[in-house]
Amino acid sequence: MSDKRPIRATSGTNQEGTSAHNRRVMIDALRLNGQLSRADLARATNLSKQAVSNIIEELQRDGLVVSLEVVRKGRGQPSTPYQLVAGGAFAIGLQIDRHVTRAAGVDLLGCALARAEANLPQGGPAQGVQVILDLIENVRAQLMQRDAASEKRLVGLGVAMPGPFGLESTEDDPWMMAAWQNFPLLETLAAGTGLQVGLQNDAAASATAERMVGAAHGLDNAVCLFLGYGIGAGIIVNGELYSGANGNAGELGMVLTPPAPNGDRLQPLEHRAALASLYQHMGLDPADPDLQQKLAAVATADDAQRLDAWISHAAIDLRWSIQLIETIFDPQTVILCGSAPEPLARRLMDAIHPLLPSIADRPTRTLPRLQLGMTDPWAVALGAAAEPISRAFDPRFSAILKTRLNGVS
Template identity: 40%
Template sequence: MKAISGTNLEQAKSHNRRVVIELIRTHGSLSRAAIARMTALTPQTVSNIVEELERSHLLVAAEAQKLARGQPIIPYSINPAGAYSIGLELGRRRASGVLTDLSGAVCARIERQVEHPDPQQAMPVLQSIVEHLKQAFAFDQQRLLGVGIALPGRYAEGGTTSLSPQSLPGWQGFPVGPELEQRLNAPVLVENDATAAAIGERLHGVARGLASFVYLFLAGGGGIGAGMFLDGHLYKGSRNNAGEIGHIIVEPHGRLCSCGKRGCLDRYVSPSVAYDFMGIADTEGLSPDALDALIDRGSDGLDAWLDQAVQPLRQTVDFLELAFDPETIVLGGSLPTSLMRRLAERLEPLHDPIDPGRQRTVPRVMIGMTGKDTAILGAAALPIFSETNPRFDVLQKPVG
């Protein structure tokens, strides 16, 4: 059995530093006095942390606001150029990479054509993308936090090795993270696409500042997964497979699923099912704009897909609300924005909530990031999250 770990001064320092970054990130800019008030840290501790973060370029001071009396107030904000991150994505036909700054803004992007690559073919391509990204934009390379890669799939016993690009052969058991790390000589973080997208949404998107939300990720290539932040923790489950909700049965004795069961959510709501209904055989052969135009135009096939998808999705939202009591459920994914919009429009009315009298500050369902960049921006968020998110398992201090 794992012992409960204690905290020492170093851990507490690192945690407090992360709490300050997170607070400034969610509020835009804050003075030292405001940070001290909101974190319950002493003014001296806050001063030390802010000075250290300013020295390491993660924070910048804005012009001091002069007051009629007393010391002028200096607001601090996140310095976008204070750190950088690289996100990678690998599909059947396309390998891509982005370089983002600390605010998540894309500074450079590179795409390469691939053809159903096995690991031996893909690794040099990913390595070359990273090397070119580092040359494509002028920045202090000491400030590169690391490289994130988002992959669809489940975790095998003991780690990340069974995550693999969808329906590509030769990836089962391949150690993506350690192999890339060796080639790139930089920290590499591997995460499943739904969790990576949830992290991106919490750092830079509609879930910024939310402690509890469920992100429902609809993968363009098929498959539905959930990324979960519960009480400020990223929740991953006992074997890292929490959120595999695409395989919840929504239709007993329904359509056969790749997992062997019948009637799974995936087989009704996945974008790939939408394309089947619309008679589009090869979405990777279409440009995202062409696909968007097809969906915007509408068709009998699209309507038929929506008709059979909306009830299973509504049921899933109901289940997630009842099971986890989140502040909101974010719908997003690497599917065309027009497809997500159509689905979300049809979702109302939702099932009655268990607490109809509740005062809500955010809607029950929100639309998060959609489009082809969703997973790759989530991947780029991984090193930033790992470096700056408060570690609630180290120690807990009320914030706000």
């Protein structure tokens, strides 16, 4: 393997007491680059060769890393590449939406191995929790069929649902899942599954999926513009997902748009440009199990005048939103993702262009200002599943900072 090829990795530290961080750095480097030799890892992470060797041996003992065939190139010393073991860890992700719930099981590399979905009954969590617990057991059974060791290697359960979290809301507010927000969901799921449970909003989960296996893979700074029933933004800053003080960062749909020329009052962005407004415009039932197929059919029809009328108005608001995102976060790229079927998402992308002038419009760009990400309705569940993997194995600069501060005190 060449010692001069570019390698993406986070820097480790040879300071004492930081072995857990260095272990995460090594795992992250292997995930980003596929396979690397010990020399590659030392060069990319700024760790000593001895530290790399110690961690590699530890990861091999834990079943997280495997060595490949020795590579011989030219007259130099042969090298042994290493790569992650997909079956080294597993996680389950759960999406709770207004009318449907989906669960997915993934391996260490973020590959989906199991899926199950169900309609949520009326009555909120009182009726829906058992449906969800049954769904999770279904996915666990599927994982066991794929790999008998999966149960022992489950690192957690990630949950994603629409935000914002912690705000007062009424039961009849269609934009807030008030009953689920006020229910002790995490405690109930932890007790019912025996797993460590984490919660994030659906836009953040979608960004997690994009970072792990999608358009944001390998990017340090990106914003995922999530278009679902509502609108959100998953924010990746310095390679980490930014959640804010209360887990509500990126609630872009709640931004109040300027009054319309006809004098209409201020409206939240998602009331005008989210898929919920499209369902209302087209007379579609958001609880229809065939909704995705119907939207895709409309988006590919020769005569789609009603759809085009909604797209033309939504594109104006989304174009403004992208300019706002670029101005505030200065990302490498903005990724349009969500639950809109791909034909609809592409029509919307076309309508959003040309983008408004912004600080992102630079001649030295290597990535487009706006690109299409995942349009799979399963993306949120997959991102929710990727969150426990990320929590268990990705570098956390907050953790290394606390270690250093504790060392000083």
